Amino acid sequence: MIRVLLVDDQQLIRAGLRMLLDAEDGMEVVGEAGEGRGAVTLAAQLLPDVVVMDLRMPGVDGITATSRIMAERPSTRVLVLTTFGDDDHLYPALQAGACGFLLKDAPPEELLNGIRQAAAGESPFSQDVLRRLVRRAVDARPEAPARVDGLTAREQDVLDLVAEGLTNTEIADRLHIGVTTVKTHITALMTKTNSPNRVRLALSAQRT
Structure with a gap:
């Protein structure tokens, strides 16, 4: 309870x-x-x-x-x-x-x-607040982090879009996959990157 x-x-x-x-x-x-x-x-x-x-x-x-x-x-x-x-x-x-x-x-x-x-x-x-936090965190990072090892190509695609501040629905639309699939990828990404939340996950993204 x-x-x-x-x-x-x-x-x-x-x-x-x-x-x-x-x-x-x-x-x-x-x-x-x-x-x-x-x-x-x-x-x-x-x-x-x-x-x-x-x-x-x-x-x-x-x-x-x-x-x-x-x-x-x-x-x-x-x-x-x-x-x-x-x-x-x-x-x-x-x-x-x-x-x-x-x-x-x-x-x-x-x-x-x-x-x-x-x-x-x-x-x-809230999604709008989260998007702003993600963008602020990524922009404030002085240099690009090292690429995360062990990700599938699709997980990397999702991670890059998380770093852009996109919502799950927007990521699904961009990649032409279901929202449930996006959530599954994000759960896996948080585990692989040891990220407690979405903002920290965005900082794990490879920036080009």
């Missing part, structure tokens, strides 16, 4: 999220907070597996709350859910210790999958 703490200053949004999660097998909402200070207190008391964290809140904001939660209990997974996907919110949240970053216009299934991924130690991101 994944124990979830909901943090958002809008009661209506918290109520909607609670309904969504309570209807899902394997998830339990153990508490709610309407601002950051309460989130820090409840995280210490309730020991949730995942904190779904809004960023803009009165008083103690979500970034400060994330930092305090991670300082007190580093094993907690904080998943940001926000309206604001710009760099001014993204990078401070990640620096504070958030494991993932989803936007509030995401489909319900994306949020549910994101919570599962966060609880499993992965880093869920």
Whole structure:
């Protein structure tokens, strides 16, 4: 059972999220907070597996709350859910210790999958945010990494497109293969490159 703490200053949004999660097998909402200070207190008391964290809140904001939660209990997974996907919110949240970053216009299934991924130690991101992170990481690398050994030709094709910031659907369209096949290749690539997430995987790509 994944124990979830909901943090958002809008009661209506918290109520909607609670309904969504309570209807899902394997998830339990153990508490709610309407601002950051309460989130820090409840995280210490309730020991949730995942904190779904809004960023803009009165008083103690979500970034400060994330930092305090991670300082007190580093094993907690904080998943940001926000309206604001710009760099001014993204990078401070990640620096504070958030494991993932989803936007509030995401489909319900994306949020549910994101919570599962966060609880499993992965880093869920909305596709637009992930694409920006990948491109920033690749562009910031001072030199091309060594080519990864042991990849099939198709895996190398997929890896190159991951480095370009393409989504699974876009990779499937570009290579004329199914999305499920792309996911299978990416899982294999993460194993072969020892990459914990898609951003790190992109840095394993051979750049020409």
